[in-house]
Structures are given as C-alpha cells and as structure tokens.
Amino acid sequence: MLVSKKVGDKIRQLRVINGLSQDNLADEIGMSPGNYGKIERGEIDVSSSHLIKIAKALKVNVSDFFEEKKTNLKENKVDYGYATKEELSELAQAINILNKEIAKLKEEITKTPQKVKKKYTKKNK
Numbered sequence: 001m002l003v004s005k006k007v008g009d010k011i012r013q014l015r016v017i018n019g020l021s022q023d024n025l026a027d028e029i030g031m032s033p034g035n036y037g038k039i040e041r042g043e044i045d046v047s048s049s050h051l052i053k054i055a056k057a058l059k060v061n062v063s064d065f066f067e068e069k070k071t072n073l074k075e076n077k078v079d080y081g082y083a084t085k086e087e088l089s090e091l092a093q094a095i096n097i098l099n100k101e102i103a104k105l106k107e108e109i110t111k112t113p114q115k116v117k118k119k120y121t122k123k124n125k
Helices: 003-017 022-029 033-041 048-058 062-066 085-124
Strands: none
Touching (some): 003 048, 003 062, 022 033, 022 048, 048 062
C-alpha cells in the first residue's frame, strides 16, 4: 500500500467522522472535488500545503494523517451521527409525504366548521 493511499484513507475516515462530504471539504480547501477524491483514493500525492488545509478543515493535526492506529468511526461518531445519501433521500421522501398529509389535515380542519355549521342550521330550520 502506498503512503499516499494510507494518508488518503485516514483523511477519508476523519472527513466522515466530521460529517463532511467530499464536495464540502474540497470546497473548503479550494480544490476541485475530482482532485480531492483522487487524494482520498491515493491516486495523487498530497502537497504539504493541501495537507495543512485539510487538517485545518478537519480540526486535526497533520500528524494525525500518518498515525498507524485505525480510527474507529463508531467510537468517534458525533452523538447525532451522520447519514448516507440513501438515508437522506428516504428522509426527504418521508418529509414530503408528511407535508402532504399535513396539508390534507389543514384543509379538512378548515372545512369541518363549515360542515358543522351547515348541519346545525339545517336541523334548526
């Protein structure tokens, strides 16, 4: 395994722990998402200036990229966690369904007093 691949893996682990997407981090360090992805995959060597920018963005020391111990994603996961694209998509769909149901309920609530009023006035005539 190349040193750049090991560094790329570590950067990816720390990025995931911080709940950032590749696009977010690439934008934050002023790099194209494509080139940033190559860093994580170990396809290109990382310059020291980019390592410093990445470390600052991830709020870690540059030396953390070279540690031998594995970072345990679950152990360092933020209390509220992070979601995959699929989970976010499912959540967005559920929210849309709920919004539609809320709109139906609001419509029903506004109609209900009119229905009651009509029934009441018909019974009293």
